[in-house]
Amino acid sequence: xxxxxxxxxxVFAGVVMTGNAIEITSLNSRSVLSLKVPGNEAKSFVLNQxxxxxxxxxxxxxxxxxxxxxxxxxxxxxxxxxNLIHVYLTALDDVYFxxxxxxxxxxxxxDALFYMPGFWYRKNLxxxxxxxxxxxxDSWTVREDRLSTPLTGxxxxxxxxxxxxxxxDDFKKEALTTHSQGxxxxxxxxxxxxxxxxxDNGTASxxxxxxxxEYPKTYLRKLTLAPATRAFQKLPKGxxxxxxxxxxxxxxxxxAGFVKNVWEYSYDTYRPEKVDVPYSNQDMKEVMSSYFxxxxxxxxxxxxxxxxxxxxxxxxxxxxxxVGFVGRVLLNAFNAYEYGLISDKPQLIADSRxxxxxxxxxxxxxxxxxxxxxxxxxxxxxxxxxxRRQSEGVTALLHYLQFEKQSGKKHPEWEAKIKGLLDQILLxxxxxxxxxxxxxxxxxxxxxxxxxTPSATIPLVMGYKYFKDKRYLVAARKTADYLxxxxxxxxxxxxxxxxxxxxxxxxxxxxxxxxxxxALVSKGDERRHYADLCRQASYFALSWYYVWDVxxxxxxxxxxxxxxxxxxxxxxxxxxxxxVFVFEFGDVLNWLSKEYQEPRFSRFAxxxxxxxxxxxxxxxxxxGIAKRGFYPEVVQHTNWDYGRNGKGFYNDIFxxxxxxxxxxxxxxxxxxxxxxxx
Numbered sequence: 001x002x003x004x005x006x007x008x009x010x011v012f013a014g015v016v017m018t019g020n021a022i023e024i025t026s027l028n029s030r031s032v033l034s035l036k037v038p039g040n041e042a043k044s045f046v047l048n049q050x051x052x053x054x055x056x057x058x059x060x061x062x063x064x065x066x067x068x069x070x071x072x073x074x075x076x077x078x079x080x081x082x083n084l085i086h087v088y089l090t091a092l093d094d095v096y097f098x099x100x101x102x103x104x105x106x107x108x109x110x111d112a113l114f115y116m117p118g119f120w121y122r123k124n125l126x127x128x129x130x131x132x133x134x135x136x137x138d139s140w141t142v143r144e145d146r147l148s149t150p151l152t153g154x155x156x157x158x159x160x161x162x163x164x165x166x167x168x169d170d171f172k173k174e175a176l177t178t179h180s181q182g183x184x185x186x187x188x189x190x191x192x193x194x195x196x197x198x199x200d201n202g203t204a205s206x207x208x209x210x211x212x213x214e215y216p217k218t219y220l221r222k223l224t225l226a227p228a229t230r231a232f233q234k235l236p237k238g239x240x241x242x243x244x245x246x247x248x249x250x251x252x253x254x255x256a257g258f259v260k261n262v263w264e265y266s267y268d269t270y271r272p273e274k275v276d277v278p279y280s281n282q283d284m285k286e287v288m289s290s291y292f293x294x295x296x297x298x299x300x301x302x303x304x305x306x307x308x309x310x311x312x313x314x315x316x317x318x319x320x321x322x323v324g325f326v327g328r329v330l331l332n333a334f335n336a337y338e339y340g341l342i343s344d345k346p347q348l349i350a351d352s353r354x355x356x357x358x359x360x361x362x363x364x365x366x367x368x369x370x371x372x373x374x375x376x377x378x379x380x381x382x383x384x385x386x387x388r389r390q391s392e393g394v395t396a397l398l399h400y401l402q403f404e405k406q407s408g409k410k411h412p413e414w415e416a417k418i419k420g421l422l423d424q425i426l427l428x429x430x431x432x433x434x435x436x437x438x439x440x441x442x443x444x445x446x447x448x449x450x451x452x453t454p455s456a457t458i459p460l461v462m463g464y465k466y467f468k469d470k471r472y473l474v475a476a477r478k479t480a481d482y483l484x485x486x487x488x489x490x491x492x493x494x495x496x497x498x499x500x501x502x503x504x505x506x507x508x509x510x511x512x513x514x515x516x517x518x519a520l521v522s523k524g525d526e527r528r529h530y531a532d533l534c535r536q537a538s539y540f541a542l543s544w545y546y547v548w549d550v551x552x553x554x555x556x557x558x559x560x561x562x563x564x565x566x567x568x569x570x571x572x573x574x575x576x577x578x579x580v581f582v583f584e585f586g587d588v589l590n591w592l593s594k595e596y597q598e599p600r601f602s603r604f605a606x607x608x609x610x611x612x613x614x615x616x617x618x619x620x621x622x623x624g625i626a627k628r629g630f631y632p633e634v635v636q637h638t639n640w641d642y643g644r645n646g647k648g649f650y651n652d653i654f655x656x657x658x659x660x661x662x663x664x665x666x667x668x669x670x671x672x673x674x675x676x677x678x
Contacts, residue, residue, distance in 0.1 A: 034098040068093040082248040090240040096232040100209035107156040112204040118148030118570035127502035127573040141196030143212035145638040149266040168244040174551040181227040260539040270547040272566040274610040281667040290629035292336040303358040307657020315627040319377035324392030326655035331396040367441040387435040394459035433482030451495030457514035504572035508540035556648020567611030576640040631659040
């Protein structure tokens with residue numbers, strides 16, 4: 001059925017241009033209406049354009065046989081190189097329908113690059129075969145709620161031309177289905193259509209329609225591709241549905257400029273506003289501070305906050321202590337310590353000191369690296385180190401040492417430990433400036449991928465300021481050379497996270513933050529250069545953040561809670577859920593806004609800050625979490641899950657260690673600038 005769908009549309013003569021705008025005609029566009037009688041196979045009908053005169057619409061879309069649906073199309077020219085496509089479907093009888101459109105471009109498919117924000121970059125070749133990528137197919141359509149903007153773009157690198165199609169709707173409705181693959185009938189009304197691209201006999205084509213149609217596979221859960229899904233919605237006799245898409249054609253110098261332009265266009269199109277929430281930053285911290293006390297484990301050689309592999313329905317402490325990544329034990333210890341002093345909470349201060357003391361005495365390998373992950377239930381100690389977790393541990397400790405120094409306190413033993421670890425990082429640095437993703441105590445490299453390199457830039461810059469040791473600044477600049485050459489200039493952000501090998505948000509976010517740190521300690525042309533790189537990486541990070549609100553069905557908890565998805569970021573190609581990973585990115589955006597007089601940055605930073613307050617668990621507002629302040633992690637906003645519960649709910653296992661740490665940094669603005677100015 002799905003292969004037939006493609007072949008029906010493979011008869012185009014190529015794109016027709018008026019200036020730089022695509023003129024939508026029968027030469028470059030086709031429509032297909034599929035109808036399903038419950039209990040029977042669906043039938044698909046190619047619709048031909050019939051020019052109208054004296055009618056509100058420009059075309060009647062008609063099949064070769066009479067159908068129980070009338071379809072009309074209006075093309076509305078917009079300012080610039082854009083057209084609105086309006087489609088009106090009116091039922092002459094009760095019908096179950098799926099409407100499909102395809103718009104052919106002149107771009108050779110093999111030379112084109114494809115973009116679906118927050119999900120698809122270039123050809124997704126960093127992603128494995130069992131996630132959406134060109135490894136599996138060169139044609140993909142997906143449901144719109146997978147994307148941070150319901151948009152597909154096709155970029156032709158040789159000329160810099162690109163075409164985007166964007167869905168315009170209120171997006172207020174969603175309906176459940178009883179099946180997740182094959183032809184399915186939605187149980188009510190949905191606002192979710194689909195978008196994507198197909199290889200049309202060697203030419204790249206935009207493919208879009210309503211309701212959703214995922215082809216050739218639907219991405220069901222992590223690294224699990226299921227058969228294609230096509231949804232049908234009932235249209236009662238006499239009812240009309242109005243669908244609108246915007247097609248825009250422009251040019252850019254490169255793929256980075258393309259992503260930048262499309263993000264600005266997306267922001268300007270959807271104009272996300274701050275979410276109205278009742279919590280101040282201080283309210284958020286007061287509630288989240290419960291996590292520090294409720295998760296504290298004091299019975300082991302390492303004292304820690306239990307924040308890994310917790311169950312949402314009880315939040316009971318687990319035996320895993322993780323320095324960085326999803327555990328963030330040391331950053332949480334610093335945040336608790338600082339908050340305890342400011343808010344006169346002696347228990348937080350005492351618990352934090354126990355964590356510092358235990359890690360000083362028992363938290364290092366023979367070579368001086370952190371024990372990144374320890375499972376006290378099994379006695380397992382992770383012996384393969386990661387540059388990301390090591391760097392995040394050093395960053396937390398340097399914040400603690402600087403905070404103590406300002407109070408007249410010194411910790412020479414800790415200083416020796418951290419200086420020794422930074423010196424080990426210098427030995428690990430490769431000739432090209434990169435740091436290996438994973439390595440062992442003897443500095444043998446087990447994963448040489450440089451995608452995690454920017455996580456090390458931050459503690460190197462901080463170490464330079466704290467120890468007044470220029471070797472660390474030299475090393476940080478070398479990481480910047482690598483990031484500029486291999487990630488930023490190539491617009492290729494990958495494998496920063498530890499639980500996936502693919503295009504991901506965190507690589508671009510870390511790259512932007514790394515350049516922000518270097519700009520803060522630089523002057524003149526060098527500072528401007530780092531700022532420019534920071535801005536370029538930030539557009540890629542921003543592309544993962546939602547500018548619209550995904551609809552949820554009644555009975556899906558997140559919808560019943562009224563969650564607005566704008567400001568939340570998708571995670572990666574492999575992990576198709578939203579989360580609160582932001583840390584210092586709000587500071588980066590506000591700084592860039594001032595540097596470049598770009599109000600979109602600061603305005604969207606305020607959207608992020610407000611939106612990420614929505615799921616704060618507390619008395620009377622538990623948000624599906626058993627304990628106060630244990631902020632949720634795996635927020636499943638589309639037809640995808642980690643194995644439990646699906647859209648509108650969380651996975652049953654979560655890691656509040658990092659969510660609390662991320663939000664705490666978001667609500668502690670200016671940390672980097674304060675630290676680096678001292």
